[in-house]
Amino acid sequence: MSKPLIEIVDLKKSFENLTVLNGISIDVFEGDNFVVFGQSGTGKSVLLKCIVGLLQPDGGDILVNGESIINLSSDKLSEFRKSLGFLFQGAALYDSMSVRENLEFPLKRNFDFTQDEIDQKVISTLSMVGLEESVDKMPSELSGGMRKRIGLARSIITEPKIMLYDEPTTGLDPITSKEISVLILELQKKLNMTSIVVTHDLLCAEIIANKAIVLHNGDIIEEGTIDELTSSDNKLLRNFFSSEIIKE
Amino acid sequence: MDIPKIKYRRDAAFVEKLNNFFTNISGLTIFNIEFFKQLFSLPIEIEQIKKHMNELGVKTFSIVSIMGIILGFVLALQSHPVLERFGATDFLPATVALTIIRELGPILTALIFAGRVSSGIGAEISSMRVTEQIDAMEVSAINPFKYLVVSRVVATTLILPILSIYVIMLSLLGAFVAVIMTDNMSFIYFKNAVVSSITFGDLIPALVKTVFFGYIVGIVGAYKGYTADGGTEGVGRASTTAVVMASLLILIVDMIMVKLTIWLWPTLG
Numbered sequence: 001m002s003k004p005l006i007e008i009v010d011l012k013k014s015f016e017n018l019t020v021l022n023g024i025s026i027d028v029f030e031g032d033n034f035v036v037f038g039q040s041g042t043g044k045s046v047l048l049k050c051i052v053g054l055l056q057p058d059g060g061d062i063l064v065n066g067e068s069i070i071n072l073s074s075d076k077l078s079e080f081r082k083s084l085g086f087l088f089q090g091a092a093l094y095d096s097m098s099v100r101e102n103l104e105f106p107l108k109r110n111f112d113f114t115q116d117e118i119d120q121k122v123i124s125t126l127s128m129v130g131l132e133e134s135v136d137k138m139p140s141e142l143s144g145g146m147r148k149r150i151g152l153a154r155s156i157i158t159e160p161k162i163m164l165y166d167e168p169t170t171g172l173d174p175i176t177s178k179e180i181s182v183l184i185l186e187l188q189k190k191l192n193m194t195s196i197v198v199t200h201d202l203l204c205a206e207i208i209a210n211k212a213i214v215l216h217n218g219d220i221i222e223e224g225t226i227d228e229l230t231s232s233d234n235k236l237l238r239n240f241f242s243s244e245i246i247k248e
Numbered sequence: 249m250d251i252p253k254i255k256y257r258r259d260a261a262f263v264e265k266l267n268n269f270f271t272n273i274s275g276l277t278i279f280n281i282e283f284f285k286q287l288f289s290l291p292i293e294i295e296q297i298k299k300h301m302n303e304l305g306v307k308t309f310s311i312v313s314i315m316g317i318i319l320g321f322v323l324a325l326q327s328h329p330v331l332e333r334f335g336a337t338d339f340l341p342a343t344v345a346l347t348i349i350r351e352l353g354p355i356l357t358a359l360i361f362a363g364r365v366s367s368g369i370g371a372e373i374s375s376m377r378v379t380e381q382i383d384a385m386e387v388s389a390i391n392p393f394k395y396l397v398v399s400r401v402v403a404t405t406l407i408l409p410i411l412s413i414y415v416i417m418l419s420l421l422g423a424f425v426a427v428i429m430t431d432n433m434s435f436i437y438f439k440n441a442v443v444s445s446i447t448f449g450d451l452i453p454a455l456v457k458t459v460f461f462g463y464i465v466g467i468v469g470a471y472k473g474y475t476a477d478g479g480t481e482g483v484g485r486a487s488t489t490a491v492v493m494a495s496l497l498i499l500i501v502d503m504i505m506v507k508l509t510i511w512l513w514p515t516l517g
């Protein structure tokens with residue numbers, strides 16, 4: 001088998017006396033849609049923030065393309081981040097900018113597109129998330145779900161090779177939620193994107209995931225395909241997925 | 249850049265507060281060093297600087313205008329009976345002008361500017377911090393320090409001297425209004441009395457001070473905003489502590505600079 005694109009080795013992170021990640025190892029291969037499950041507060045967001053270098057891990061290593069991204073020089077880190085997209089749990093839209101400016105911001109700053117190309121990209125990306133008509137709104141005029149979709153549009157507009165999604169479908173209605181999941185899958189196919197997706201949404205995971213792990217108390221307690229996870233005998237897992245299983 | 253974090257607690261003991269005080273000093277020092285490191289790194293955010301200068305001007309224009317007129321007016325009214333006691337009312341224009349130019353104009357403008365602007369910068373940047381907008385910039389390979397902090401600090405540093413000169417002019421006008429209400433004095437006479445009494449030695453140190461004051465307002469607001477945490481409460485805290493810290497620093501720096509000018513160039517004193 002080929003080398004993993006993202007290789008996380010024995011990653012440790014704690015805040016003062018609270019241990020959040022207790023030595024996590026995962027391999028994500030090119031083209032994977034890798035889903036991370038886990039209860040609230042188990043450190044899923046922390047894991048993603050370590051990967052993009054927003055948080056400094058206490059131990060272990062993160063390799064992308066075989067190269068450690070911990071302690072990169074700021075130039076190299078910038079280069080790495082240009083090839084990467086990140087959807088924040090709270091969308092993190094720039095409040096002082098309109099939707100259009102939010103989407104243009106990374107394009108204008110890091111790439112050499114003409115204004116025409118930028119306009120085109122903005123509209124086509126917004127139509128992917130179904131929000132073309134909101135292009136001149138301010139973030140404060142958007143609903144929670146709309147903010148999330150604009151945040152998603154902003155992070156995929158640069159067509160990154162690696163996408164990290166922090167709960168892309170939380171707070172969305174089932175229909176939009178499904179559309180977004182399908183979009184993630186399409187992006188992976190079209191751009192050969194590699195994604196790590198943090199989610200609680202089993203439906204979303206069933207649509208997109210080819211691999212998944214479950215985090216609990218700082219450890220990976222199970223890994224495999226969604227089918228393997230949902231049919232596992234592990235008591236914690238049965239509890240985690242029970243509400244969905246009852247519905248079926 | 250690794251800035252030490254301050255731990256705020258409502259029931260903080262004295263030792264803890266003292267500890268926070270030193271954390272503030274070391275944090276602010278690191279923040280200043282980072283500012284000068286990034287100040288001249290290209291590209292310079294000219295658009296942002298212009299935008300912020302414009303906003304700051306609009307934001308503070310009316311309040312400093314009112315303050316300026318009243319300052320000169322009141323100072324002239326107050327000085328009149330005092331000078332009369334010594335039979336020195338002829339010196340009124342010169343006394344008032346020197347007081348305004350050398351001290352009151354710059355310091356009052358700076359304090360009002362601090363109240364309005366460092367709190368505003370603190371609130372803006374801290375709300376971006378707590379809603380992860382700063383993290384989002386960083387992840388998009390955009391340097392948030394340069395985009396948000398450097399541009400604002402440069403803007404405050406450039407705009408405060410301009411505002412101070414404007415306030416000084418208005419104050420002198422206010423003083424003239426007060427003077428013609430009691431004395432029979434022509435504008436030309438007043439103007440000549442003022443112009444002949446002031447020297448470059450009065451003007452230059454005063455203007456140099458305002459550059460420092462403008463810098464303080466920007467850097468303190470930005471520091472408090474950039475290092476904020478703890479949700480919406482952190483936003484409120486950043487904006488209030490920024491005003492307090494900026495005002496205090498302005499007063500301290502004023503004291504040091506006045507002493508320094510008089511010590512270095514006694515002839516100016």
Ligand SMILES: Nc1ncnc2c1ncn2[C@@H]1O[C@H](COP(=O)(O)OP(=O)(O)OP(=O)(O)O)[C@@H](O)[C@H]1O
Nearest residue numbers: 015018020038039040041042043044045046047089
């Ligand atoms: N910057 C920080 N400083 C201190 N503690 C933190 C910080 N960030 C996260 N934590 C702590 O780390 C733990 C994991 O947080 P994290 O945000 O990763 O949870 P999560 O798995 O994403 O949960 P959710 O599903 O609710 O988003 C929490 O207990 C949180 O309090």
Ligand SMILES: [Mg+2]
Nearest residue numbers: 044045089166
């Ligand atoms: Mg989270």
